[in-house]
């Protein structure tokens with residue numbers, strides 16, 4: 001199974017830490033890591049400095065499945081004094097992958113399963129507790145048109161309990177007002193009406209309940225850490241402060257587990273499916289009309 | 291006594307909260323608050339959007355002294371997609387006040403003590419724990435040439451104990467490498483050598499020790515809060531999280547007390563003095579040569 005995950009956000013928001021926490025292993029250091037050769041084109045296109053694309057391929061083996069993960073990192077996004085069109089290389093990259101796949105489909109002899117179509121974009125929002133940054137709003141808007149966008153609140157331990165509720169509402173309001181389309185777990189509610197046995201119906205009900213819980217927590221509040229501490233005899237990933245210990249996998253501390261569940265378990269196939277069947281088809285339609 | 295304090299940093303870094311915590315009263319809401327009429331000139335000069343200057347006048351009465359505080363806020367700094375020359379209106383403002391004062395000095399009949407020369411700039415650094423943002427480096431460099439610069443680490447509760455030590459070192463290293471001149475409490479070490487009585491000598495030793503402690507903690511790690519909580523029967527300003535309570539005035543949690551001491555007690559007069567005698571004289575010299 002191939003899963004292409006793009007991570008977007010300014011530097012210092014804990015993206016690398018999050019990815020490492022997600023896989024509980026320092027994948028960036030131990031796997032093949034190369035930079036796209038054609039990032040030079042973007043540099044010419046949008047000016048002296050711009051966002052680069054870095055792809056890290058790694059294999060994730062988790063109990064019953066073996067996942068070929070392609071991590072698409074975007075260093076440079078939002079890091080300059082002038083960040084005009086910082087999203088453009090990202091948007092172009094997504095289109096390029098659709099284009100590449102389209103050409104492959106049209107070949108009589110198809111290439112190996114080379115497929116870098118972006119299945120999910122985890123977008124890191126800075127936890128200012130105010131309005132979102134103009135660059136972030138426009139980037140989310142542009143990218144949401146082309147692929148599954150999952151906005152998250154980076155370093156959510158910056159926000160107190162009340163501030164977090166407040167900020168989540170502000171982000172949701174902004175997403176509605178700007179009509180930014182974000183990925184939400186599908187609720188197959190018609191599944192509970194068909195004539196299924198009780199077990200299957202109950203499972204569906206639980207799945208729907210879980211999906212609703214995920215949706216209610218969005219945008220997910222994310223805290224990441226590669227350091228482990230002992231709590232009640234168990235080792236937990238966390239961040240240690242003079243005033244307390246944050247536990248990354250504690251659901252009353254942050255939504256890390258919810259995002260992990262969405263990305264790698266409950267909605268992995270939905271993300272891949274909607275990319276291939278909806279976003280990609282949308283691109284093809286527009287391209288073939290031109 | 292007039293004290294002019296400029297506060298610089300992107301929005302969301304807790305500047306307003308810090309000021310309010312500093313005076314334990316919501317001064318921004320209760321005092322005269324007006325915007326400089328001539329910010330329009332800057333808007334024409336540097337393009338469509340830019341940093342504004344907002345001045346809030348308030349009187350601080352603390353035990354034995356009565357301080358006329360002019361708070362110079364800089365909304366808009368660093369908040370746009372393109373932040374080119376975001377520091378320029380700030381730098382111009384500082385020069386304008388020197389210029390204004392110079393003209394007053396040259397008048398036969400001097401105006402009332404109108405003096406908005408900036409005595410201290412508290413510069414809020416984003417706690418990324420990485421390299422500092424390019425805009426912040428250049429702003430600090432430019433402003434440090436004209437007035438007393440005091441860089442602080444904003445929202446330092448984002449950084450764990452080890453990360454904070456790390457980041458302070460990174461910031462100091464960057465300040466050295468870029469030759470950014472920051473304000474440090476003077477150490478009048480010759481005072482302990484003169485023939486003074488033992489009490490005075492001891493006081494001077496304590497003062498030097500205090501100044502050294504301040505210098506060692508720089509850049510100050512700042513946490514602010516207007517909310518109060520009860521701790522051991524006392525009311526303290528703090529931030530409440532599911533994993534603990536941060537106490538703003540607890541010196542093992544942050545350097546808030548050190549900065550307050552520097553600004554309003556131990557080094558208030560040094561800040562005013564060095565502005566009037568060193569920075570202002572520097573400006574006059576350059577202007578009179580032209």
Ligand SMILES: Nc1nc2c(ncn2[C@@H]2O[C@H](COP(=O)(O)OP(=O)(O)O)[C@@H](O)[C@H]2O)c(=O)[nH]1
Nearest residue numbers: 011012013014015016017155222223224419448
């Ligand atoms: N407060 C806080 N700091 C974090 C969190 N995750 C990472 N960090 C710290 O933020 C700094 C930058 O993290 P990094 O993952 O390199 O950010 P990136 O530039 O977005 O990849 C590091 O010092 C991390 O330890 C978090 O959830 N909360």
Ligand SMILES: Nc1nc2c(ncn2[C@@H]2O[C@H](COP(=O)(O)OP(=O)(O)O)[C@@H](O)[C@H]2O)c(=O)[nH]1
Nearest residue numbers: 129158301302303304305306307445512513514
């Ligand atoms: N984590 C953290 N949050 C803070 C701190 N100070 C203020 N905040 C929060 O950050 C948000 C923005 O603060 P504000 O003072 O308005 O920032 P300003 O735009 O720089 O003036 C508010 O929700 C504050 O409660 C702090 O020291 N640490």
